[in-house]
Amino acid sequence: MPEGHTLHRLATEITSAFAGRPVRVQSPQGRFAGSAALLDGQHVEGAEAWGKHLFVAFPGDRFVHVHLGLIGKFDVRVDVPQVPPPFGQVRLRLLSGGTSNGHFSYADLRGATVCELLTDAQRVAIIDRSGPDPIRPDADPDRAWQRIRRSRAPIGALLMDQSVLAGVGNVYRAELLFRHRMHPLRPGHTLRVSQFRAMWADLVELMAEGVRTGRIDTVRPEHTPEAMGRPPRVDDHGGEVYVYRRAGLACHVCGSRVRTQELQGRNLFWCPRCQPRFRSRAVQ
DNA sequence: GTAGCATGGTAAG
DNA sequence: TTACCCTGCTACG
Numbered sequence: 001m002p003e004g005h006t007l008h009r010l011a012t013e014i015t016s017a018f019a020g021r022p023v024r025v026q027s028p029q030g031r032f033a034g035s036a037a038l039l040d041g042q043h044v045e046g047a048e049a050w051g052k053h054l055f056v057a058f059p060g061d062r063f064v065h066v067h068l069g070l071i072g073k074f075d076v077r078v079d080v081p082q083v084p085p086p087f088g089q090v091r092l093r094l095l096s097g098g099t100s101n102g103h104f105s106y107a108d109l110r111g112a113t114v115c116e117l118l119t120d121a122q123r124v125a126i127i128d129r130s131g132p133d134p135i136r137p138d139a140d141p142d143r144a145w146q147r148i149r150r151s152r153a154p155i156g157a158l159l160m161d162q163s164v165l166a167g168v169g170n171v172y173r174a175e176l177l178f179r180h181r182m183h184p185l186r187p188g189h190t191l192r193v194s195q196f197r198a199m200w201a202d203l204v205e206l207m208a209e210g211v212r213t214g215r216i217d218t219v220r221p222e223h224t225p226e227a228m229g230r231p232p233r234v235d236d237h238g239g240e241v242y243v244y245r246r247a248g249l250a251c252h253v254c255g256s257r258v259r260t261q262e263l264q265g266r267n268l269f270w271c272p273r274c275q276p277r278f279r280s281r282a283v284q
Numbered sequence: 285g286t287a288g289c290a291t292g293g294t295a296a297g
Numbered sequence: 298t299t300a301c302c303c304t305g306c307t308a309c310g
Binding site for chain 1: 292
């Protein structure tokens with residue numbers, strides 16, 4: 001679940017569910033109990049995401065900083081008649097009640113890597129060490145380009161480096177590289193600025209769609225299951241993709257077997273024919 | 285039932 | 298490089 005689009009969706013959901021209202025702040029699991037007690041009963045001012053970081057603002061220069069990590073979930077339920085008792089390890093529960101119809105909204109956080117109370121200065125420090133986030137209208141893509149063009153690191157690693165570009169995870173990385181016919185191990189400094197600009201523009205569109213739909217869909221209209229007469233993807237991720245987690249299967253475009261290789265502890269996926277390591281001049 | 289893995293990142297060794 | 302956070306799914310017996 002948690003690439004940048006997930007956090008931006010959550011920011012919107014939490015703002016609409018809780019902003020401007022007093023909330024109960026609880027930590028059934030206990031690991032956030034001290035901070036929860038400080039915030040309990042105050043008004044939520046709003047929630048905002050930057051990359052994969054989520055900040056929920058409370059009065060008095062206080063922000064709950066959440067990072068879901070790999071397995072975290074923030075389960076937001078709006079306007080339900082009753083609030084069920086927490087199950088599992090609920091580190092943070094936000095709860096607001098007493099809407100006009102007597103219904104409740106609540107949000108349960110489980111499995112997160114980070115759930116901590118920060119000052120505004122600490123929040124700003126996290127944002128300052130993050131790269132531009134393609135989902136944010138205030139993003140400056142040139143900051144990312146200046147890092148990429150000077151780096152010998154593979155573009156596949158740079159895209160996942162949150163200080164270069166914030167919010168891209170393993171799925172968007174694999175799919176973006178496929179869509180731009182780029183080998184994941186190609187060094188950053190060999191990219192042309194036109195290639196980077198095209199990739200950034202594509203990310204802005206793909207991730208905005210991810211925020212709208214809650215899934216990562218990256219196949220172009222001509223490669224959808226309907227267009228190609230192939231069965232839709234069936235797994236827990238929901239979206240239609242070209243190469244992510246399709247190692248050994250046939251590329252939807254050229255039929256080659258999708259390759260995989262570990263890079264810095266994460267799995268890369270690419271099509272060796274659509275994303276050649278070296279492109280011959282004759283083909284160009 | 286249970287082992288293994290995953291859309292992530294930090295901290296320790 | 299490994300542990301950890303400790304969810305939730307799949308594959309396998």
